[in-house]
Amino acid sequence: MLQLWLRQPSGVARSLLRSQSRLLYTPKLRTHPHNLTRVASLPPVRYLHNSIQKSQEHIPLRQQLKRESKSLKSRKKQRREDEEASRRKWELTVGIEIHAQLNIESKLFSRAATSTSELPNTNVALFDLAFPGSQPEFQVATLLPALRAAIALNCDIQPVSRFDRKHYFYQDQPAGYQITQYYEPFARNGHVDLFDYDGIAAEDGDKVRIDIKQIQLEQDTAKSTEYPPSTQLIDFNRVSHPLIEIITMPQIHTPATAAACVRKIQAILQSCSAVTTGMELGGLRADVNVSVRQRDEAPGSHQYDGVRGLGQRTEIKNLSSFKAVEDAIIAEKNRQIGILESGGVVEGETRGWTIGSTETRKLRDKEGAVDYRYMPDPDIPPLIIGKDLLAALEDTLPTSPDKLVELLVGPEYRLPIEDAKPLIELNDGARLEYYQDVVDIVRSLQGRDPKLNTDLGRTVGNWVLHELGALLTKEEIDWEPELVPAQSLAEIIDQLQQKRITGPTAKVVLSMVLNGDKRPVQQLLEEENLLLRPLSREEYIALAESAISQNPQMVEQIRSKNQLGKLGWFVGQMMRTGEKGRVEAQKANEILQELIMQK
Template structure:
């Protein structure tokens, strides 16, 4: 494991007219379960299908249609709980959350208020190399998604698409342990990373497959500590919920605006009204959506069509045994196995696809050299071309072959960059390209010595300057490299120049 220092939450302090204020943040992250079928029907969950084409009778709320639990969704929820080091409840139950909206044809949402499938867990949020903070998970429950209301196709009408209706969601509820906008974004980022490693959610925020409801309140310094001692939420101030945030940048902007809005109200002698708000990214501000409902407003009651869900410990143990290596463990292994700095290991493990690519390149090779080429050359070029690792024109085998040529001394670093560019744009076997195009590094000291002698003989004035100022010897190295087309071994050139000039 990594040698981590666990920091207590550091509140963001905002100076107001009447004194300092601190932020308190809790998140409810809705993660779409990576299943091909919905939670209670066999309808497809494929994104981008024609409106209302992925709808079963039970999704549409047709009379007499009964829900049937999707075992695969349950397994992925359990897997997520295990990945977050959470308690798995062997007995859970589904409840009906009653409210009316056009995109909710049943008139209720099936969720788990009283007996969730997953209990308390934690997320270790990386704040800096070697520094992490714990954010406690209160619960994870399964629920079905609602449909989508569309208001911008015709100014006189609203349309409803039920394709999302019934899609399985995991609602991951944190404790109010987050104390600033940056920490909130880092938490969502770490949670997304873990889910993607587990394969339980694809984490696609643009498509709405991962979105967060952000609860924000402000309090005076010392009030949060009083809450921790008493667990009395009144110390934390009245919270407002910002719905459906699907961007790390917008999450930070919304929290900052909302905190300042609440502070302005309180310092004006007004009250913060508990409500649900939306974030307007164009104006970078939150606006009121509706008053915040409490549980009793939804008239929750056990769903009469679904028996309590009971699972066996042996089944949970089998899922635990199948867990992949998670990002923190993989990062620690990269540090010890490949001798990487923690920062480089963090970059390489940020996405599971990146980590897989690097391991294929580094297998049986110098890990540090492989990491340097993956991070600096490959990632840099992919970013420039706006490509993902899955679309890389250079395969791990090709990049590994380039690393081999460098390690054997067949090519210099400069030639390697030229070779990388050829492979990136044209493809081909790196070793064959080096042979065919005469790119092999000159290691014959006799040939290099001849080139050094010629450069020195042609530049007597520069020789005197170099003898007076040894730092100028680099000029001769550059001239020799230029004369040999960059093929001479740089170390051999440097050694001979130093020797010939008597430095």
Template sequence: MLDLTYENPKPKVISGAKYDWELVIGMEIHAQVASNAKLFSGASTQVGAEPNSNVAFVDAAMPGMLPVINDFCVEQAVRSGLGLKAKINLTSAFDRKNYFYPDLPQGYQISQLYHPIVGEGEVLVELAPQSDGTRIARLVRVERIHLEQDAGKSIHDMDPTMSFVDFNRTGVALMEIVSRPDIRSAEEATAYVTKLRQILRYLGTCDGNMQNGNLRADVNVSVCRAGQYEKFAATMDFSHLGTRCEIKNMNSLRFMTQAIDYEARRQIAILEDGGSVHQETRLYDPDKGETRSMRSKEEAHDYRYFPCPDLLPLEIDQAWVDDIAATMPELPDAKKSRFMADFGLTDYDANVLTADLDSAAYFETVAQGRDGKITANWVINDLFGRLNKQGLTFHQSPMSQTQLGGIIDLIGSGEISGKMAKDLFDLIWTNGGDPATVAAENGMKQVTDTGAIEAAVDEIIAANPDQVEKARANPKLAGWFVGQAIKATGGKAAPAMVQALVAQKLGLWRL
């Protein structure tokens, strides 16, 4: 295992009209638990079902219906906590968060404010390396993970005279992952969400689909004068820093960056004009490129939290937690480190290949017994390029691991050249087949017969005496003879063999 060390990034400084400012960002990530049933009912969590078709009596808040905890959702929360190196609380409890909204039929949300199932953890967020190759990473502390119910979905665009509510999502289990205010730029914020989503996908606890809202973020943004954060961070006393505003329900990394940048500038302009930032919840309007006020920011007491009378405290055994820990998969950082050590990959290549669990598994299968760097080049440049161009996933790839491995083997044995391999890749992508068979059927075999290649080289040298003299005076020009010899053999001569023969015939030590 490689020892990968990182330096902390310097905080991003934003220059205002009067002062220099720094961003302070904390995030609340709502990750939908990967489960077939909801948190307190057996109703399906299927996406795309007919409106209000996946609703149990307890989800609809029918009188007398009592919630029953879904053990698998608890297991998924514990697994997520272990993946974030967090403390697992063996005793936790559910509370009622009281507020009224049409998509919340109970009039309250069952959540965990006072006693969450997961305590403090951490996420190492790697950023783009500096020009000198120094690795930069921010360690973001996770304050807690708690389980809670999702609300329904209000629909306002079907009829201008009324609104509709779909309760299919009501009661679906969410993990709310709350970070400390450790994030210092919009770039770090999106990198944090990306890394957290990657970890959850590796664990299989959330599919991370932001487009469907299965993973979304509430971003708390504030600004402070340059240097003030470090003054108070050591004591965790952030009360002296700027008032924060929450940007609600961000489910796009691009819009998240835009929203944070706009909100920071908005707050700086207010403060430099002598005003005060009011704590509030805001929404981002991507069409206008700005945040707008949604409502004043509520405090915990505004929701009248109290212990849920329908659910006993949740108690789990350490032995059960240990059993879950024993089945944990290899996580992204460990896999990246191993790929670099076992396959000789660069930091960049390892990052690209481990970004997704499917791509990492595909690469590792192909790379077994083969050159890791060559395999990485084919997977990243050719396979990724073709998949992206055609909008396909790994599961839809026409090129299997066995087929790509076969192409790489033909290159390694010298049977085909790099150019032939590209053509062979295209043929197999379109028509399938065994690489060796397809190559033979299409005459894709390098000429390795020394006699045939030597005859072609001799003929070209004899026909070009002036070029011979130039090459002997400037060995770099000998490449012309190599190109002519390969051309004379229909592009099938092994380049390394041609180069050696040309150098020998011209009396050159090397080309």
């Protein structure tokens, strides 16, 4: 082996560029090792020459793509193995704090409006600006959506609760403190159940229950807008907008389940009209507390939200989407594991997250209760909640999302879970009401005929979600119930089930109604000559034999391999060549099976 000693390592690169076939060394370059740095240990010149020639060989594109695909699969497999090994060694623990703006028109401690769409600093009372001498006036109406949320989240409502001051000095908080409920919140000891259809991680099984430590009322802060490099504008319209803060116990151990928890809580809050908007419009924000520890680690003296034995936590603030919740937890978990595996110590910090990033970033050291100097607010009396108010709210509370899922997948509607979930979530429940109206109208038209009503729920679900949904997407129209009245869609489905029209005709009529045709469905069918005039058996046979004669190879494949699934292609050919709206797919399929399989 040849050893090269140089005063400047960059000389190696220059030497290689000057000669691809051989390297020349001058004795003058070699001096005493004590005064130089050893840069490289190179193979003999002939081997280096061969390797350069080999690297210049042409590789066919197909072979190159195959190598890259194999390399990608190998990297993915290695990443999965690394993640699994990490999961076996390290336990992730997550607690969530959700801040949700309540559905109410007045602020928490002033009579100013809560609208945030007005011009900046127009919906502001003197107390919102901490004007000297101004006093808080608790607006009783703000309690109603908060109580609906707490009841829907299975909390124990406290008969007496109190407000506290949380001190910190920042430009979005003019008083120098935030009014909240730290010591005696109005709701405690709730829970939310997460199921596999909610999107929890596979390793968490079919169901997970996440306990809610408490729900507290508090006021929102001002909105800050940055204009780099040095300008920041403050809009006080948002100050004192009533919030609830929902604090879960640290019982979540997978990022996907954490995101599912936030998504489920948002759905529950929307179902009971506790909030007006969700994460997508800024009406709900989430902070996540993340810690890791080795699974075989004995419980220590440290404590995380009342649970002993967990690792040092960090808090990631102001996550504004479900994906951000999941991605930020993954990034922070990997960061903490990297620190611990290298022998470091995780510091208690408040960290931030930017969408599209791969790492969390430090914002500041983590504050504690001592730093905030919580103290009872001397200007606000205790909040007393009567049992009669709770009883009235419980009686008027809408059906929970979980109960709706049970109803839709149950014997009355028999919907698959893949259709039940979107019906509940779309358009704040309006799509579900529309679906139920269509089902009821079809049943009234058919007199609950058991032969027609067997899969009525599934049939209507398919038309509401998929057929009508596809048309809306194609036309780039937002769904509104008035576009296709429930009565019209019900009549189309009834005509189809009564075999008075075919499936393609039903889609044509639906498109006509969507595009503004106001005629009753029956009149439209008659005037446009769309009612089904059934083909005779002889006409079906003629159409089938024509399609068969033109595709003998496919016919032989069906016969020899019993590939009945390919009959659908022949059915499509018969519907295209036959008179429009007269070929029924089921009858066409029966004739094709008879002609192809019996010969």
